[in-house]
Amino acid sequence: METLAVQLGERTYPIYIESGLLHDGALLRQHVSGGKIMVVSNETIAPRYLPVLMSALEGLRIDATVLPDGEQYKTLDTLNIICTNLLEKRHDRTTTLLALGGGVVGDITGFAAAIYQRGVDFIQVPTTLLAQVDSSVGGKTAVNHALGKNMIGAFHQPRCVVIDTDTLSTLPDRELSAGLAEVIKYGLIGDAPFFDWLEENIERLLQRDMQAIAYCIRRSCQNKAKVVAADEREQTGKRALLNLGHTFGHAIETGLGYGTWLHGEAVGCGMVMAAMLSHRLGWLSAGDLERTCALIERAHLPTRPPTEIEGERFLELMAADKKALGGRLRLVLLRGIGEAVVTADFQLEALRSMLGDYDRGAGSGQ
Amino acid sequence: METLAVQLGERTYPIYIESGLLHDGALLRQHVSGGKIMVVSNETIAPRYLPVLMSALEGLRIDATVLPDGEQYKTLDTLNIICTNLLEKRHDRTTTLLALGGGVVGDITGFAAAIYQRGVDFIQVPTTLLAQVDSSVGGKTAVNHALGKNMIGAFHQPRCVVIDTDTLSTLPDRELSAGLAEVIKYGLIGDAPFFDWLEENIERLLQRDMQAIAYCIRRSCQNKAKVVAADEREQTGKRALLNLGHTFGHAIETGLGYGTWLHGEAVGCGMVMAAMLSHRLGWLSAGDLERTCALIERAHLPTRPPTEIEGERFLELMAADKKALGGRLRLVLLRGIGEAVVTADFQLEALRSMLGDYDRGAGSGQ
Numbered sequence: 177m178e179t180l181a182v183q184l185g186e187r188t189y190p191i192y193i194e195s196g197l198l199h200d201g202a203l204l205r206q207h208v209s210g211g212k213i214m215v216v217s218n219e220t221i222a223p224r225y226l227p228v229l230m231s232a233l234e235g236l237r238i239d240a241t242v243l244p245d246g247e248q249y250k251t252l253d254t255l256n257i258i259c260t261n262l263l264e265k266r267h268d269r270t271t272t273l274l275a276l277g278g279g280v281v282g283d284i285t286g287f288a289a290a291i292y293q294r295g296v297d298f299i300q301v302p303t304t305l306l307a308q309v310d311s312s313v314g315g316k317t318a319v320n321h322a323l324g325k326n327m328i329g330a331f332h333q334p335r336c337v338v339i340d341t342d343t344l345s346t347l348p349d350r351e352l353s354a355g356l357a358e359v360i361k362y363g364l365i366g367d368a369p370f371f372d373w374l375e376e377n378i379e380r381l382l383q384r385d386m387q388a389i390a391y392c393i394r395r396s397c398q399n400k401a402k403v404v405a406a407d408e409r410e411q412t413g414k415r416a417l418l419n420l421g422h423t424f425g426h427a428i429e430t431g432l433g434y435g436t437w438l439h440g441e442a443v444g445c446g447m448v449m450a451a452m453l454s455h456r457l458g459w460l461s462a463g464d465l466e467r468t469c470a471l472i473e474r475a476h477l478p479t480r481p482p483t484e485i486e487g488e489r490f491l492e493l494m495a496a497d498k499k500a501l502g503g504r505l506r507l508v509l510l511r512g513i514g515e516a517v518v519t520a521d522f523q524l525e526a527l528r529s530m531l532g533d534y535d536r537g538a539g540s541g542q
Numbered sequence: 543m544e545t546l547a548v549q550l551g552e553r554t555y556p557i558y559i560e561s562g563l564l565h566d567g568a569l570l571r572q573h574v575s576g577g578k579i580m581v582v583s584n585e586t587i588a589p590r591y592l593p594v595l596m597s598a599l600e601g602l603r604i605d606a607t608v609l610p611d612g613e614q615y616k617t618l619d620t621l622n623i624i625c626t627n628l629l630e631k632r633h634d635r636t637t638t639l640l641a642l643g644g645g646v647v648g649d650i651t652g653f654a655a656a657i658y659q660r661g662v663d664f665i666q667v668p669t670t671l672l673a674q675v676d677s678s679v680g681g682k683t684a685v686n687h688a689l690g691k692n693m694i695g696a697f698h699q700p701r702c703v704v705i706d707t708d709t710l711s712t713l714p715d716r717e718l719s720a721g722l723a724e725v726i727k728y729g730l731i732g733d734a735p736f737f738d739w740l741e742e743n744i745e746r747l748l749q750r751d752m753q754a755i756a757y758c759i760r761r762s763c764q765n766k767a768k769v770v771a772a773d774e775r776e777q778t779g780k781r782a783l784l785n786l787g788h789t790f791g792h793a794i795e796t797g798l799g800y801g802t803w804l805h806g807e808a809v810g811c812g813m814v815m816a817a818m819l820s821h822r823l824g825w826l827s828a829g830d831l832e833r834t835c836a837l838i839e840r841a842h843l844p845t846r847p848p849t850e851i852e853g854e855r856f857l858e859l860m861a862a863d864k865k866a867l868g869g870r871l872r873l874v875l876l877r878g879i880g881e882a883v884v885t886a887d888f889q890l891e892a893l894r895s896m897l898g899d900y901d902r903g904a905g906s907g908q
């Protein structure tokens with residue numbers, strides 16, 4: 177079995193990657209310190225994988241909370257549903273929450289664990305590519321607010337991350353592509369050889385070649401774990417690089433209404449926009465811009481923002497992002513493939529003009 | 543000026559105690575690192591003290607959120623009001639929240655600071671005796687859930703606690719008494735000489751002799767700071783001693799509906815009940831029980847639980863408390879004045895029989 181570690185001193189935890197891990201009760205039990213578990217899942221995932229998990233954990237006291245499926249349910253109200261169920265089933269401070277699902281389930285379950293009785297244990301069992309390569313690792317938990325993505329949350333590290341690659345067999349194509357957006361991100365921000373590998377292997381990934389997928393999960397988790405270990409709470413700027421494409425993407429998600437585009441789709445498009453702006457600023461070569469756009473397109477991700485959000489509104493939404501609010505807009509931009517920077521040092525006019533070009537239906541932007 | 547410190551390594555912070563501190567803009571400014579402040583207060587306190595604070599902080603960008611007054615508003619919904627206002631006014635991660643009010647305002651503002659954008663700074667400016675001697679110090683933040691007090695929350699330490707003793711001049715008598723419950727608690731759990739002093743000086747406190755009040759705030763904060771420094775996250779059991787009377791008290795608050803009894807009133811009555819049970823178990827002498835009941839009564843606090851909650855329901859509510867949920871009921875009990883223990887090692891029958899005696903209108907319990 178593949179095991180990586182997120183090195184965070186006394187909060188260090190393992191990431192297990194292997195086919196069939198959902199059946200491995202012994203592995204999961206190692207990370208449950210109390211006798212009780214609350215599995216949180218959603219209506220799509222629970223029917224498929226909850227019974228397997230329940231039987232793997234037989235003998236422990238397990239309750240389950242099944243949420244509706246979708247980003248639009250990542251709210252304080254849904255959080256309250258989880259807390260109510262925990263209280264009704266009398267879970268105390270020694271309980272362990274287990275997130276079985278994609279990024280939405282992981283984020284909200286982690287946040288519930290962060291604040292239930294001022295903090296309890298939790299385990300991530302991500303079942304989408306996006307959650308496996310990105311959101312389940314690193315301890316960022318949150319819910320959305322009507323006025324902005326992930327505005328309410330906490331840093332709360334899981335006890336372990338258990339990635340059963342078999343769960344990808346039932347993942348819809350659209351969600352597979354959404355996950356690839358975050359995979360491509362690691363190549364763009366700091367791992368050019370991985371970007372090269374992705375250019376070679378993107379079709380194998382789309383065809384669900386499990387060997388290729390396992391490699392891409394491992395490599396992505398290695399990248400993520402390294403960044404998180406260096407800057408757990410996004411204080412030095414290193415972790416902020418992981419937000420490439422996200423300020424653009426969050427504007428799309430908030431502007432269209434959560435759940436209209438998948439998070440990964442918005443990030444894919446956001447990365448194209450970040451690359452385009454970097455090119456306009458003279459920071460990114462035409463060749464690297466071309467390679468970026470091409471790979472994202474080959475992953476079946478959108479490369480143009482939705483026409484519903486016109487330029488000025490887009491800017492407004494970007495300015496409301498966590499990284500910008502109240503101050504100058506800071507963005508993650510590209511100097512080259514594998515070389516990203518966090519910066520507020522760019523002409524806002526270039527951004528405005530690019531967004532205007534999209535409005536006019538131009539906006540290949542070169 | 544009196545300055546104490548809560549020793550928590552890099553999270554160490556000062557407690558300032560003095561008359562007139564609300565006017566001391568320079569002192570407050572020292573603890574504001576960004577340029578923006580969101581004051582959170584309530585409809586009772588804001589008209590009295592918000593203008594003073596605003597003018598002391600002139601030059602900084604200050605917004606305010608004014609909440610309805612009362613424990614029944616310490617909810618996730620009210621939390622969302624604070625977050626919405628922060629977003630609408632474009633407060634970013636460098637903002638400082640400032641809690642101006644009693645325990646409810648402090649708890650909810652601290653929790654908002656813990657989770658807004660995954661954590662921002664906050665300052666406690668407590669204006670009730672209860673908040674000054676207890677809830678503003680130590681970083682416990684929370685909101686209530688319909689099924690239990692303080693069930694959703696976080697540990698999040700303030701940057702400083704600023705206690706302007708002048709604010710007590712407008713405090714209703716009932717709230718002064720409620721604050722004295724937590725003051726008496728420090729004597730009971732570990733500071734017998736302070737208990738003696740309180741027996742001598744309780745009338746001076748009720749008459750608002752400011753010298754006596756300042757002393758009792760300082761002594762209480764010293765006690766609280768020492769416990770918090772030794773056990774910040776309630777892991778060794780030492781901090782749990784601060785919950786004397788609270789499991790009984792929370793049962794009363796949840797059972798009657800939040801806001802019916804003040805928190806301090808419920809704790810006062812809860813301490814009498816804890817003392818009574820300790821005596822029934824043969825742990826506390828009749829003399830010490832008598833002294834405990836007498837002092838709480840002299841502070842104008844209730845010493846009998848409300849008749850509306852009959853014994854079995856009371857037990858059920860106690861079992862739902864954070865310290866008990868899902869396992870054996872643990873209580874803080876007394877071995878003597880100044881000597882408390884956290885224990886699950888007592889006969890539940892003794893508790894049940896005591897609660898039954900209250901039902902029958904007996905329940906002096908001796």
